[in-house]
Amino acid sequence: MAEIKDPENTLLMETTKGNVVIEMFPDLAPGHVDRIKELAREGAYDGVVFHRVIDGFMAQTGDVKFGKSGGSSFDPRRAGMGGSDKPDLKAEFSNMNHARGVCSMARAQNPNSANSQFFICFEDAGFLNRQYTVWGQVVEGMENIDQIKRGEPVADPDKIVSLKVAADA
Numbered sequence: 001m002a003e004i005k006d007p008e009n010t011l012l013m014e015t016t017k018g019n020v021v022i023e024m025f026p027d028l029a030p031g032h033v034d035r036i037k038e039l040a041r042e043g044a045y046d047g048v049v050f051h052r053v054i055d056g057f058m059a060q061t062g063d064v065k066f067g068k069s070g071g072s073s074f075d076p077r078r079a080g081m082g083g084s085d086k087p088d089l090k091a092e093f094s095n096m097n098h099a100r101g102v103c104s105m106a107r108a109q110n111p112n113s114a115n116s117q118f119f120i121c122f123e124d125a126g127f128l129n130r131q132y133t134v135w136g137q138v139v140e141g142m143e144n145i146d147q148i149k150r151g152e153p154v155a156d157p158d159k160i161v162s163l164k165v166a167a168d169a
Contacts, residue, residue, distance in 0.1 A: 007167035009033065011040060011136070014161040015050075018144035021166075022103055022136045029092040029135040032105055032114065036135060037165050039064060039084055039116055045163035047071065051079035053150045053157075057125060060106055061160060062117035069159055079153060083115030089133075096134040098125040101145075103136035120145050 004010045004021070011022040026033045039045055044064040051067050052060040061067065065082030066075045073082070091111040098104060102121045105114035114133055122145070138145060148158045 004166050007169075008037075008165065010166035011036070011163060012166050012169050013141075013163045015144055015148070016158040016161060017147040018141060020141035020144055021139050023139045024103075024136040025096070025134065028094050028096060029105075029133050031089050032092055032133050032135040035084075035086065035089055035116070036118070038086070040163045040165055041168065043162075044068075044084060044116065045160050047159060047161070049076070049079055049154070049157040049159040050148050051076075051154060051157060052119075052152050053148050053154055054152065055150050056123050058119040058121050059145055059148045060117060060119040062106065064116045076153065076157070079157075080117070083117060086115065088112060089114045092133045092135075093130045094134055095130065098128040098132070098134065100124060101138035101142050102134055103138065104128065105133045105135060107132065122146065 009024040013020040024033045047069045048067045050059050050061045063079050063082045064084050067079035106117035107114040
């Protein structure tokens with residue numbers, strides 16, 4: 001495993017395809033990084049499916065309400081329509097490029113509607129720059145993200161088995 005420079009701002013994500021290490025950017029998106037860590041520490045992301053996966057674009061996950069397999073509100077048909085019970089976040093847009101491996105927040109039309117859902121870019125998606133909040137970068141395990149089943153919605157989707165802050169692991 002790669003050396004972890006800042007365990008408090010590093011995520012260890014176990015997926016059904018393998019392990020992924022994400023370095024977070026608290027200087028770029030402090031509110032979003034805090035939210036991701038808060039939800040990770042509550043176990044909210046454990047079992048959440050990758051509900052929207054578009055080849056050559058991105059893999060989206062993080063619907064902790066409707067996308068959490070085994071959860072009380074799990075509904076694969078509604079995965080992607082929910083978030084957490086926490087308030088939506090104010091946008092923290094930056095000039096960071098949506099390059100391969102970048103982690104960014106999903107949102108509705110309102111720029112300040114990000115909550116718990118996020119996506120990981122398969123390829124450069126510069127057209128998203130300054131419109132979505134970049135909060136992290138995959139530093140290890142991108143080959144596992146590449147293997148996630150595609151679909152909108154995904155039949156028998158892959159999922160996050162566990163998502164932990166490295167400092168807690």
